[in-house]
Amino acid sequence: MSDLFDLKGKVALVTGASSGLGVQFATALARQGADVALLARRVEKLDEVKKDIEKLGVKALAIQCDVTDNAQIREAVAKVKEHFGKIDILVNNAGIGAGEPAETQSDETWNKTIDINLNAVYFTAREVGKLMVEQKYGKIINIGSIHSVVAMAGLPISAYAASKGAVMQLSKALANEWAKYNITVNTIGPAYFESEMTAGIVGNEGFAQVVKTYCPMGRIGKRGELDGAIVYFASDASSYTTGQYLAVDGGWTAI
Structure with a gap:
């Protein structure tokens, strides 16, 4: 059974890999034996x-x-291909948060959020996907959010939620198109974890009450609690799983 999660000989590309969840994803894949390109x-x-x-x-x-x-x-992508000879796994993790009321949200905030959280996911998947189509193999994991499927009372996240909801639907569409090439495309939807992006939120006293109200486990995610999901989708354990959304959220989206 352990062989199902073995990534030795695989090459993973992780975007947004300089901090936060990107570092955790890259580390989890490396621990399973994958060589990693960090962007x-x-x-x-x-x-x-x-x-x-x-x-x-x-x-x-x-x-x-x-x-x-x-x-x-x-x-x-060309540099990774030249250096490693292939790309087996893509983790589209780069993203930003945005929290402005919809009626006063600036064009800049909306466009920047969509550019980084959605457009970059597609364009990176497209370029890596070309290699995977040639290889007839690939694992693409797009990082969504619990806000791919729910909003939150009192939290103005129209741009963020729109971008993350679109990521989930993009994953389904790409999974449909590329299944014939033995490429799986799935989405992970984390709740709140400590990172640079969430630092201004999770440290707020009011947010602690929000977590107690909306999350059955009553806490934010801990370091390492996304490792199982990323390794599953990156490995042959998920060979017949594509177009799926997996929430790692302490039950947040279950209520």
Whole structure:
């Protein structure tokens, strides 16, 4: 059974890998034996992550990439292909939060959120997907949110929720198109975990009450609690699972 989750010999590409959940995803895949290409804008942070990943006995490659720039995405994918020879796993993790009331939300906030949280997911999946189609194999994991399926009373997240809901539907559409190439496409929907993006929210006293109200487990996620989901979707354990959304949320979306 353990062989189902073995990623030795696989190459994973993780976007937004310089901090937060991106680091956790990359580390979880490396622990299962995958070599990892790390993409993010902050190359100095990527270098630190690269060193930590290599301590796990796998190879790592750090590439500076702004995922809102299609040319940079193409160049980064080409570099990974040149360096490792293939890409077996894509984790589309790069994202931002946005919390402005809909009636006063700026065009800039809306467009930036959609560009990073949705457009970049598609364009990265498209470029990596070309390689996977040729390989007749691939695992694409798009990182959505509990807000892919629910909003939240009192929280103005129209741009964020729209982008994450679209990511879930994009995953279903790509899963449908690429199943014939032995490519699976799935979405993970985390609730709130500690990260740079959520730092301004989870540390708020009022938010602690929100968590107690909306999350049956009464707490935010802990480091490592997304590892099982990412390894499952990246491994052959999920060979017959595609187009699915898996909430890792302490029961948040169950009520």
